[in-house]
Amino acid sequence: MSFLPIRVLVIEEHPFKRLVATQVFREAGCDGVMAVADVGAALELLDRTGPVDIALCSLKEGCTQGLTTIEVLSRANWIKSIIICSVHAADLHDAIDRMVGLFGIKVLGYVDSPVRAGAIAPMLSRYLETAGVHKRQPSDGGSYLLSSKACLEQAIASHEVKAFFQPKFNLITGEVASFEVLTRWEHPEYGLLYPADFLPLLSRFELMDELFFAQLEQGLAFLHDAQVQGHVLSLAFNLESEQFGHGSLLPRLCEMLERYAIPASRLTFEITESGLLEVSPGVLESLIRLRMMGAGLSIDDFGVGYSSLERLCQLPFTEIKLDAGFTRDLETSSRNRAVISSTLALGEALNMQVVVEGVESESQRLSLIKLGCIHAQGYLCARPMSARRVLLWLEMKLASRSNI
Structure with missing residues (x-):
């Protein structure tokens, strides 16, 4: 047991x-x-x-x-x-x-x-x-200790920390053209570790940039391999707001995009609402430059903070990701349904795509469609997968459509 x-x-x-x-x-x-x-x-x-x-x-x-x-x-x-x-x-x-x-x-x-x-x-x-x-x-025998900065740096450098991919999907057609990039640590002793195991330590040791560029490298390689198989996909990466103020971000990003021949328009950067309380001029400039390059900007976990509407007006977002908490009880909570409907209307008025997170059941899918939702993310479509597993999964989906 x-x-x-x-x-x-x-x-x-x-x-x-x-x-x-x-x-x-x-x-x-x-x-x-x-x-x-x-x-x-x-x-x-x-x-x-x-x-x-x-x-x-x-x-x-x-x-x-x-x-x-x-x-x-x-x-x-x-x-x-x-x-x-x-x-x-x-x-x-x-x-x-x-x-x-x-x-x-x-x-x-x-x-x-x-x-x-x-x-x-x-x-x-x-x-x-x-x-x-x-x-x-x-x-x-108990818990593990992952407190060494050198251990974390080595894990990133040796590719133990891997990019996993969870699809964003069309609620009506099931079509998938975009994935969110998540992180997992394939630890040689403790097995697969989730972000809560090590992200706080990465942040404490100021290794979040190293993590991002490692994920970006893996993500761009995945996009290249997927394109070879005939799948033109987009990726969304999570970044803390202060990372956009680091001077190395845009130059390294541009170099890697050029090396893989991937346009910036196939990338979206997700920023959690809770990290947007203070936005420096440097952060705002980077966000503007990313938009000018063609990249998308998404406000993540929308609705759980206190400055959503203000930030939507101030910053150049292209997408709203509605927090999964509103989906979980949408069938029993009229207030949650009202929030979802209002967010969909807000997204349409601001010309922003709305992605509803946390869709796990067929009944939730049908309820969201009735509310006018099209784009979603959640276990109903797929759990996060490795790059190799995603490519196999896409081929299976393509084959199943061909047999219809």
Whole structure:
């Protein structure tokens, strides 16, 4: 049995529901599952045992005690994420998500009580992916240390850190012409590592430029190989806003584009909204130059910050990527549907393409089409793949269309 390196705390005053929830998490393979009746007992336990990865809390109708529990645990930094048992409406859940997010805690989702294994499993998978931790066997022996700058520099130089590609697709036709470039570390000892494992360290050691140019090299080589096979594709790269102010960015970019004979018009640069609070003259100049070269500029995770509309007016964006959080509950949240519709209308008015992230199910696809959405990204189409896997995948898609 594979064990999940996840520590869980169940907070539930009802003894039977507490027992059921505890058993569900244990059967799911979580390493450590603890249970208490109230927030006082939770704080006492966590003070002895340390923080947990996931807390399960209940919000009962007509009672705000559960909200107090969530707030106290979040402020104390004892939990990384939370699953909430709740019967409240979706619009209230949206507000709770925002409140908890302000404490730096992620809401993995909402479940009924008593808790069912089928409801918990996808939330555990979501935690594993976003937190960048991985299933391990009990004999694994614990965590790894990746704190050496020299180790990270060597990993980039030796091509252990690889570009992976996730398609942006047409919701109606399924056509794919563009991919977002993501990063994975194929570690010789620990296997495939996700960005949360090492990106904070790369940023701390000021190695983000080295990562970008390594990804760009791999991405341009992929575009060349795809073109040889008859696929004319575009790529989107993620950059932190301050990287656009570095003087080496544009000269190195131009040199590499010329070497691979790839026009800048086949590249888009995605900048997260949270990184756009302050834009220096140097950053703005680089953005303008990229647009003049024909490259696209995308505002990523749109809708989760506080300056979206202002930045859309100030900076030369060509694309809006709507955060996946709006897609996750779009079938139950009228507010999320309204945000998606409004963003689509805004994109049309500003002549910007809108890409909706986080599309994972056929029902979401159909709902988005009804709202007028065309472009999307998410597991419904494909998970991130290596360059070699993408080329095989494209050939399979081409073959399947030929057989229709």
